Amino acid sequence: MLCKTGSRIIKLNEVTRLEETCSRLLSFCNSNVLKEGISVHSPIIKLGLHDNLFLNNNLLSLYAKCFGVHKARHFFDEMPYKDVVSWTGTLSAYVKAGNHNTALQIFDSMLVSGQCPNEFTLSSVLRSCSALGEFQYGACVQAYMIKQGFDQNPVLVSGLIDFYSKFDYTDEAYKLFNYVENHDKVSWTMMISSFVQDQRWNQALQLYVDMIEAGVPPNQFTFVKLLAACSVLGLHCGKLVHAHILLWGLKLNVVLKTALVDMYSRCQSMEDAVKVSNLTPEYDTLLYTAMISGLAHNFMFEKAIVAFREMRISEFVPNNFTFSSILNVSSLTFSLELGQQIHSRVVVAGLENDVSVGNALVNMYVKCSDNIGDALRVFRGISLPNVISWTSLIAGFAEHGFLLDSFHLFMEMRAAGVQPNSFTISGIIGSFNAAELLPQTLMLHGHAIKTNLYKDIVVQNALIDVYARLGMLDDAWQIVHMMSHRDAITYTSLASRMNQGGHHELVLSIFTDMYNDDIKIDAFSMAGFLSTSADLGTMVTGKQLHCHSVKSGLGKWISVANGLVDLYGKCGCISDAQRAFGEITVPDTFSWNGLISGLASNGYISSALSAFDDMKLAGVKPDPVTFLLVLSACNNGKLVDLGIEYFQSMRETYDIEPQMDHYVHLVDILGQGGRLEEAMEVIQTMPFRADALIYKTLLRACKAHRNIPLAEDMAKRGLQLDPSDPAFYILLANLYDDCGRHDLGEKTHKVMSEKRLRKSPSQSWVEIRNKVHLFVAGERLHPQINEIYKKLESLEAEFKNHRYHQGMGVGDSYYHSEKLALAFALLNTPSKTPIRIVKNSSICKDCHNFVKFVTHLIDKEIIVREGKRLHSFRKGECSCTGC
Structure with missing residues (x-):
């Protein structure tokens, strides 16, 4: 009897030892995720241990880790006994696999079975609620927690904070966080993560400070979240957090290294990012x-x-x-x-x-x-294209010029059930640049209003830009006034389009609007306003902008510096332009182009060409615009052979294919140099179909050299391409008059009149005390018009007294816009102050002589700009060659 009992005890001890061995093996395999541990399942069954709940729970965990949720579920269903660990392990496996619906079904079954969930079960359920967007279900789970006394459990507090954050209820998460006492590092980190996710970077950093003061040591995940905030807050904060990582003695594992590299690279400190990545070999x-x-x-x-x-x-x-x-x-x-x-x-x-x-x-x-x-x-190969996919494709079609196709893709996108965002709408609208696309623009405008995207400033700015580009300034301003808030892009875009449309005098008022809206002028805005001042020739305003750029530090931006070079060059202050250029640390192509343009337009031809040589020596590659400027300088300086040489060097030396504008300049150079046949040969052999401009250019040269047959041919060809351009008739009629063929001149004027073609009115403007005054030929509406005409009459009398009237015309030229602008400026400026007049067309010979004679009588510098060329008059002389 004793023997039998001892035998049973020995067998029992052996089974216990085997059970312990199986348990240790399973625990080891679980910890190291080793599939070989499943082989223990067979001896467990043979030993009759298949009812052992502890071993089964270990097997369940191993099946889930090594063979997936389906194998684990099969084993779970066959388990004779299940406890909270069994249910939680299965539910957690489904959560990890992303099968959240099934996870919630298992949770429901668990409750029905009478098994009470623990904090880990409920934490997994909350994760599924977050993933499925089941806020109500999650709220019920929270109510269950409170009822079961889990409301202070740190694991569940962390889960709830994450749950509320996923639904953008960060404030509610923070209230819950403050309600609970004695947080662990996980709940602190989760709350910091919530603030980072909600882009409340400063609050995330402050919470970290509170965490340290509470005596809770951070872990690597705390710092990963903080580093994400520092990517926005800046390099200084990032380095402080990095110092704290070292201070706390955390091991620099690959997770922390990745977060640090990401932070440093986003803060544009790539050198530090590389250093961090090389600190360890992992x-x-x-x-x-x-x-x-x-x-x-x-x-x-x-x-x-x-x-x-x-x-x-x-x-x-x-x-x-x-x-x-x-x-x-x-x-x-x-x-x-x-x-x-x-x-x-x-x-x-x-x-x-x-x-x-x-x-x-x-x-x-x-x-x-x-x-x-x-x-x-x-x-088409993307299985489920999202809004970014559609937007990228639509923008691509627009960039390639397929504007209607981009609009059709937009319609297809909507039909596919993908809702456009503000970038989709603004991208399409931003590409529309022609009046014939106005119906599509209006349709997109309507869609933006219906979908509430109209309130997005990105869409509003795009609409302002397109309406201003199409010349619909009233519509653009209407949107500006309706906006709840405006930014620098709003005004910069509007100013740029108004500037391009020639509404220079209105652009500078936008500067005041930005000031009233308390919008900080940025580098792009400043460059735009400088460009406007340059085009208007408003020197006083330009200098004020210069002062503002120095005070605000914007002068360090190369776009602003280039704007200053352009401003002073166009206003005839070439020494100031050179000084502005000299202050640029590393001049780029735009800088050099601005300097060359300023020198050439002010008559410093040799200096402009020397600047071009300096540009090449500095290692800055010329672009097509550079060669336009150089060819223009050669044309103004009557350097025909040098101009041809530069033109040929474009392709041969710099691999720049000449475009139509370059050929126009070459034809002008040859034509003004009297080499009309060569100019005609260029037109016939160039790789482009000739346009009206190039024929007009050669016609102007024919007029200068009184070549009637070629001029008639050029006029005929040009009018075939642009029959509504009156310039062909005017140039031809003037040529006939110059050659004594007044009958043909009158006939040409008659044909022009029958076709109801009229020359665009000549305009000139001048800035007096920060205000731009515009004059047109025959002006009668200006408040000082009577004084202006009296001034002109007194000047005419002075000319006669000094016998300057020979060769000066009267009649229509007496009322030309530049004369009116000059008389007005003489009445309203101090005696020594230079006068700057800008004209929208070429100055006629009579007006040119008029200004020269004025500077004979008055010791004053008068600068007249016509297009890109300046005439600087002083003491009866002009800066232009041959005057």
């Missing part, structure tokens, strides 16, 4: 992706490509974000070859259907390929 896909993205964000494109190659060599598999980042590099560098190589790797990786990669591919082909069909093919 790398992973996410860290490489952060490096590639940061290098691309900081325009270090070659290094980004090198990092991608290193990643491949290190055998780390790129993910969708890696491919998106490197495709962004190819888009920014316009490298189609690189983009195609990455595309092939995307296909091999099986990510061509991924929406983020697909969006990056669409953007790459839009930017790099001349064939918009490449982008369309990629787009």
